């Protein structure tokens with residue numbers, strides 16, 4: 001008799017379905033999003049950041065709002081530091 005019934009260990013096939021739709025960027029009613037040329041960034045600095053600017057230094061804004069130049073609406077803003085670094089003056 002063959003006592004050793006070695007079964008092949010089945011590995012459960014993990015179907016990693018990464019169907020992330022991606023972060024939907026807010027748009028204004030004209031269809032302008034933050035990457036559009038019609039979006040004018042408005043930088044907002046903290047008090048310390050504003051002082052640095054006055055002294056001729058560079059500072060990362062604490063918040064950037066995106067205003068559409070067509071309708072004048074602020075439709076988006078970003079506050080994360082990684083994105084704000086792109087708006088250092």
Ligand SMILES: [Zn+2]
Pocket residue numbers: 028029030031032068069070071072073
């Ligand atoms: Zn607009």
